Amino acid sequence: MMLLRQTVSRLVTTLITLFGVAVIVFVVIRVVPGNPIAMMLPPGASEADIERLKTLYGLDKSIFEQFIIWFSNVLHGDFGTSISTRQPVLSLVLDRLPATLELSIMALVMAVAIGGTLAVLGTRFRGRKTEAGIDVANGIGLSIPDFLWGLALILLFGVLWPVFQISGRVSPRLELPFTSQFYLFESLLRLRFDIMADLLSHMFMPALALALPLAAIISQLLKLSLKETVNLDYSVLARTKGYSETKVILSEALPNSILPTLTLVGVQFTFLIGGTVIIERLFSYEGLGNMAIDAVINRDLPLIQGIVILFAILFTFVNLAVDMTYAFLNPKLRHA
Amino acid sequence: MSGFLEIRGLSARLAGTGQRLLRSVDISLPAGCVRGLVGESGAGKSMIGKAVLGVLPKAVEIIEGEILLDGQDLQKVSPAERRRLIGAKAALIPQDPLTALNPSRRIGPQITDRLVDILGWTKARATTRALEVLAEVSIPEPERIMRLYPHELSGGMRQRILIASAFAAEPKLIVADEPTTALDVTVQKQILKLISELQARHGTALLFVTHDLGVVSKVCDTLSVLYAGKVVEDTTVERFFAAPQHGYSSALLAATPRHTDPSSSLKPVPHEVLETVAAEIAASDAAWRPNGGARG
Numbered sequence: 001m002m003l004l005r006q007t008v009s010r011l012v013t014t015l016i017t018l019f020g021v022a023v024i025v026f027v028v029i030r031v032v033p034g035n036p037i038a039m040m041l042p043p044g045a046s047e048a049d050i051e052r053l054k055t056l057y058g059l060d061k062s063i064f065e066q067f068i069i070w071f072s073n074v075l076h077g078d079f080g081t082s083i084s085t086r087q088p089v090l091s092l093v094l095d096r097l098p099a100t101l102e103l104s105i106m107a108l109v110m111a112v113a114i115g116g117t118l119a120v121l122g123t124r125f126r127g128r129k130t131e132a133g134i135d136v137a138n139g140i141g142l143s144i145p146d147f148l149w150g151l152a153l154i155l156l157f158g159v160l161w162p163v164f165q166i167s168g169r170v171s172p173r174l175e176l177p178f179t180s181q182f183y184l185f186e187s188l189l190r191l192r193f194d195i196m197a198d199l200l201s202h203m204f205m206p207a208l209a210l211a212l213p214l215a216a217i218i219s220q221l222l223k224l225s226l227k228e229t230v231n232l233d234y235s236v237l238a239r240t241k242g243y244s245e246t247k248v249i250l251s252e253a254l255p256n257s258i259l260p261t262l263t264l265v266g267v268q269f270t271f272l273i274g275g276t277v278i279i280e281r282l283f284s285y286e287g288l289g290n291m292a293i294d295a296v297i298n299r300d301l302p303l304i305q306g307i308v309i310l311f312a313i314l315f316t317f318v319n320l321a322v323d324m325t326y327a328f329l330n331p332k333l334r335h336a
Numbered sequence: 337m338s339g340f341l342e343i344r345g346l347s348a349r350l351a352g353t354g355q356r357l358l359r360s361v362d363i364s365l366p367a368g369c370v371r372g373l374v375g376e377s378g379a380g381k382s383m384i385g386k387a388v389l390g391v392l393p394k395a396v397e398i399i400e401g402e403i404l405l406d407g408q409d410l411q412k413v414s415p416a417e418r419r420r421l422i423g424a425k426a427a428l429i430p431q432d433p434l435t436a437l438n439p440s441r442r443i444g445p446q447i448t449d450r451l452v453d454i455l456g457w458t459k460a461r462a463t464t465r466a467l468e469v470l471a472e473v474s475i476p477e478p479e480r481i482m483r484l485y486p487h488e489l490s491g492g493m494r495q496r497i498l499i500a501s502a503f504a505a506e507p508k509l510i511v512a513d514e515p516t517t518a519l520d521v522t523v524q525k526q527i528l529k530l531i532s533e534l535q536a537r538h539g540t541a542l543l544f545v546t547h548d549l550g551v552v553s554k555v556c557d558t559l560s561v562l563y564a565g566k567v568v569e570d571t572t573v574e575r576f577f578a579a580p581q582h583g584y585s586s587a588l589l590a591a592t593p594r595h596t597d598p599s600s601s602l603k604p605v606p607h608e609v610l611e612t613v614a615a616e617i618a619a620s621d622a623a624w625r626p627n628g629g630a631r632g
Contacts (some may be wrong), residue, residue, distance in 0.1 A: 238438075
């Protein structure tokens with residue numbers, strides 16, 4: 001009963017949030033200078049032509065009227081038609097979503113792996129040179145933003161020591177036998193490791209660029225929490241039982257230290273997804289972010305709205321997932 | 337006679353400031369006997385327990401002396417070997433049952449982990465043993481309790497579980513670090529009785545760290561009185577309560593509140609007594625030579 005009420009109230013809050021996002025985006029992209037008609041017509045088009053197109057796309061009506069029309073269509077599952085490509089917004093956006101999801105999740109996995117390893121190592125060798133080195137690495141990771149890491153990685157792995165692909169999501173010469181847009185996931189399912197290697201080679205640098213700042217945050221927070229936990233009574237008791245320091249860190253301290261780190265990682269992960277917009281552009285990765293920038297340049301109003309709404313839904317889901325993981329990991333909440 | 341636990345000339349200091357924490361401590365504990373370690377806060381009684389179990393804080397360093405557990409010098413073996421030795425032969429009953437159980441692990445594995453991981457028992461045998469000791473400390477429905485998390489149990493129950501866990505591997509030595517301090521007065525008595533009974537039944541040597549002389553009189557055979565990291569008196573319980581030899585011991589005994597006369601006010605340890613002890617310690621510090629060699 002309790003759970004049901006929580007879920008319903010959460011759903012209502014989410015819908016209100018999404019509505020607010022829709023209103024703000026709708027108004028802002030219509031108030032800023034520039035309009036899609038100017039991008040579509042050749043220079044020197046007649047006033048009559050411009051008016052005709054405006055009427056065709058409904059841009060002659062007031063913003064309020066436009067919103068009512070758009071919103072009632074959205075409620076019917078119709079996000080409109082992209083002005084620049086003349087395809088339905090929904091299918092355009094859903095086609096690109098898997099690419100961005102795969103990139104973000106890969107970045108998250110890398111961040112957790114790198115950050116987690118550094119935190120455990122730093123705790124194991126606390127007070128020694130290893131920990132000092134890790135602190136310096138964390139500082140560097142935190143103070144350089146993802147797009148600069150992207151440029152640095154291109155220099156390193158694209159120019160000086162060209163081992164990874166710099167641009168795109170997959171090599172164009174490859175035949176893709178896939179039915180979905182989740183290329184990486186599907187290549188794994190179909191055991192097409194040749195395609196998987198190509199995908200990973202393309203994904204490595206953008207994912208790492210997104211992962212490094214988050215890895216630094218995870219490493220720093222988790223290490224702080226671990227260093228506290230390894231001195232608590234149950235950790236000391238485990239040592240008297242004969243466990244090694246590494247084992248105490250991994251099986252006694254780590255499960256209790258993950259919780260405080262998790263909440264922040266959830267928030268930071270939404271920033272990471274936001275970061276895909278610039279990173280995808282930098283690496284010409286065909287995801288949602290790259291499409292968003294094109295849509296803004298072309299003033300493709302319906303497409304921009306669709307992408308922003310989808311990002312908003314994505315963020316809400318990430319927060320929900322974090323809360324659920326939190327409840328799952330914390331026995332006190334699980335039984336309450 | 338050599339005890340199961342022999343501490344000889346153990347001195348320790350704080351790594352940073354060089355402040356001395358233990359001063360040539362000698363303690364002998366034969367198998368199956370109970371020795372109390374008493375003293376004020378900061379006298380070093382818990383420090384000795386931690387040194388025996390190899391869990392001294394990083395900031396504390398042992399300067400000299402030996403800790404012999406079952407005849408083996410813990411200072412002379414590798415850290416891994418020391419851990420294994422202590423894990424197999426000794427156990428700890430911690431002070432605070434609320435913080436000594438890991439909140440994210442179920443009770444069962446927290447009892448069986450040492451049996452399986454360190455002593456190499458099979459899971460089934462360890463589980464049977466855990467059920468056995470839980471029944472021995474009067475835990476009702478041990479099967480169900482083993483599946484619970486610590487926060488689902490009361491402080492008294494948790495302390496029983498920790499006691500069961502300490503006795504599970506049949507250690508020859510148990511260090512009890514103020515095991516009743518964090519509990520309600522009503523529960524304290526039961527827990528004390530339980531530890532005493534189990535100790536007698538299993539023939540375990542018990543090093544009982546406490547500041548409560550009343551507890552010492554009930555549980556211990558011998559006791560060491562500590563002041564500023566120095567053993568000022570090493571005696572049997574009968575002799576101590578009949579006629580304490582050292583001035584500090586008598587003052588400590590006199591300072592114990594009595595239930596028989598609630599009107600009497602609490603007596604602090606007199607200033608002159610403390611000055612005498614401090615002078616003794618200063619004298620022995622001046623005469624002390626680390627590792628038998630000349631200083632400087």
